[in-house]
Amino acid sequence: MNRLLSDHGFTLADNPGSAGAQDYGPEQAAVLNAEGLRAARAEISSWPDYAPTPLISLPGLARAAGIADLYYKDEGGRFGLGSFKPLGGAYAVMRVIGAEIQRITGKHITSTDLLARRHADIVAGITVCAATDGNHGRSVAWGARMFGCRCVIYLNEAVTPGREAAIAAYGAEIRRVPGSFDDAVRAASDTAVTEGWHVVPDTAAGGNIGASGDVMQGYALLADEAVAQLPPATRPSHLFVQAGVGGLAAAVCGQFWQAFGADRPVTVTVEPTNADCWNRSFSAGAPVVVTGDIDSLMAGLSCGEISPISWPVLKVGAHASMTIPDQAAADTMRLLADADTGDRPVVGGESGVAGLAGFLLASQDTDARARLGLDETSIVVVVGSEGDTDPDTYREIVGRSGDQVRADAKSWGRA
Ligand SMILES: Cc1ncc(COP(=O)(O)O)c(C=O)c1O
Structure with missing residues (x-):
């Protein structure tokens, strides 16, 4: 051996x-x-x-x-x-937007509809947010840009500037949170509740099942x-x-x-x-x-x-x-x-x-x-x-x- x-x-x-x-x-x-x-x-x-x-x-x-x-x-x-990560985060962004459009219009939409900018007015009013160590935020920000909604990403202290820059490159607003990844998860879900945003977590911790499935x-x-x-x-x-x-x-x-x-x-x-x-x-x-x-x-x-x-x-x-x-x-x-x-x-x-x-x-x-x-x-x-x-x-x-x-x-x- x-x-x-x-x-x-x-x-x-x-x-x-x-x-x-x-x-x-x-x-x-x-x-x-x-x-x-x-x-x-x-x-x-x-x-x-x-x-x-x-x-x-x-x-x-x-x-x-x-x-x-x-x-x-x-x-x-x-x-x-x-x-x-885009397989998860960006797919969940698509599903969040799809559910919101269905709620408002009663219509089922696909990625192809979103890429053709159908219902662009509704999509522009949607904000998705997520906590991340880097890769998940990058995928959510990428999905938000691809489909046309707003995105806010929460980073804990330890996330490197290189990873932050990679997320910001997709047009997301970055918010730094003291503490660990788990603290950033909580900050994202708390703000989503108060602001009416849609949290797109890669974890269901804290009861945040939502998009993580x-x-x-x-x-x-x-x-x-x-x-x-x-x-x-x-x-x-x-x-x-x-x-x-x-x-x-x-x-x-x-x-x-x-x-x-x-x-x-x-x-x-x-x-x-x-x-x-x-x-x-x-x-x-x-x-x-x-x-x-x-x-x-x-x-x-x-x-x-x-x-x-x-x-x-x-x-x-x-x-x-x-x-x-x-x-x-x-x-x-x-x-x-x-x-x-x-x-x-x-x-x-x-x-x-x-x-x-x-x-x-x-x-x-x-x-x-x-x-x-x-x-x-x-x-x-x-x-x-x-x-x-x-x-x-x-x-x-x-x-x-x-x-x-x-x-x-x-x-x-x-x-
Ligand atoms: C490169 C990479 N591998 C593995 C994982 C672990 O995935 P999970 O948190 O779903 O266990 C992550 C999570 O961010 C990751 O970025």
């Missing part, structure tokens, strides 16, 4: 509530289902520049990690926003694409997905579960060491809030509170949970960019590589391999949920810009 990452401490815990080999049930289908996916796919695939993101095979890394195949769903190119259903499209992109008759054995509030992990877990039934992959959530709300919730058998310093290099995963609508899916859908330190994410970003194992170089951002980092740490640990059933026949899928969404941080960590790595990737194999 090769050692791909330095020996950073990680934890691996079984989820005592895991349903193991059960079928996808009504409790899960109430959150994510085939009809919801069909609706999300119909809308999102009609947006300008929609294309499935690539599912990249990394045979060199797979060999080095002692498994059969490793697939990386690379969300770095999604709609030019650098992450998977649409956000998750939109995310499920990436998992649906990935299932279709696997080579014919391929059954993945393992899925490692990073969790912040858990929307992404629940959507991916739920979609693979619906696609593969009881024979679905062993599903492992991956979180930063100090923002391990899923790890703690699994072991308590109920949602647990993590307080104190939850900041992490993996900014999108720095969450202390799970999203309650993800719970019905992950409480039984996740087989195990891992926590990993920031250095493991940084090492994995370099590993993907340098591609010393002979694979095509890939640009993966801090939160984006966390699932892969978790898998690599588990793959080089004899006990973790045995507990998860990882061996030379395993077929592992990970979600590369972002590229260089914060270009300065990316360059600092990797030593080269994302553009340079992308240029290396283009010339790869042409030697």
Whole structure:
């Protein structure tokens, strides 16, 4: 077994509530289902520049990690926003506007109607708002601009200026809030109530269910694409997905579960060491809030509170949970960019590589391999949920810009 990452401490815990080999049930289908996916796919695939993101095979890394195949769903190119997030935030903006137009006119509208600026007068009077670590706000602001409504984005103190600038570039008004991401979530929902705005959260924390179900259903499209992109008759054995509030992990877990039934992959959530709300919730058998310093290099995963609508899916859908330190994410970003194992170089951002980092740490640990059933026949899928969404941080960590790595990737194999 090769050692791909330095020996950073990680934890691996079984989820005592895991349903193991059960079928996808009504409790899960109430959150994510085939009809919801069909609706999300119909809308999102009609947006300008929609294309499935690539599912990249990394045979060199797979060999080095002692498994059969490793697939990386690379969300770095999604709609030019650098992450998977527009699938959720912008789709939920579309649904909010659609519901408002239906309420006022009684008419059902589609993205195509909005892009043609039908009902532009009503849309211009709508304000959507959201709290964000960066990527979600960017996707809500992008959706608001695409469909023509106003947008206000709440950022907590730790969000970098690079991420703020990326959101402001889509014309959103930015408001800074002292404290953590969870404080920004509360500020956004409180203001939405007083101002009559529509909050578009990526978490249902604080009872804020609203649009967060649409956000998750939109995310499920990436998992649906990935299932279709696997080579014919391929059954993945393992899925490692990073969790912040858990929307992404629940959507991916739920979609693979619906696609593969009881024979679905062993599903492992991956979180930063100090923002391990899923790890703690699994072991308590109920949602647990993590307080104190939850900041992490993996900014999108720095969450202390799970999203309650993800719970019905992950409480039984996740087989195990891992926590990993920031250095493991940084090492994995370099590993993907340098591609010393002979694979095509890939640009993966801090939160984006966390699932892969978790898998690599588990793959080089004899006990973790045995507990998860990882061996030379395993077929592992990970979600590369972002590229260089914060270009300065990316360059600092990797030593080269994302553009340079992308240029290396283009010339790869042409030697
Ligand atoms: C790049 C990236 N990956 C993963 C996540 C985690 O998603 P969730 O909060 O839905 O668990 C986020 C959240 O912002 C993110 O930005």
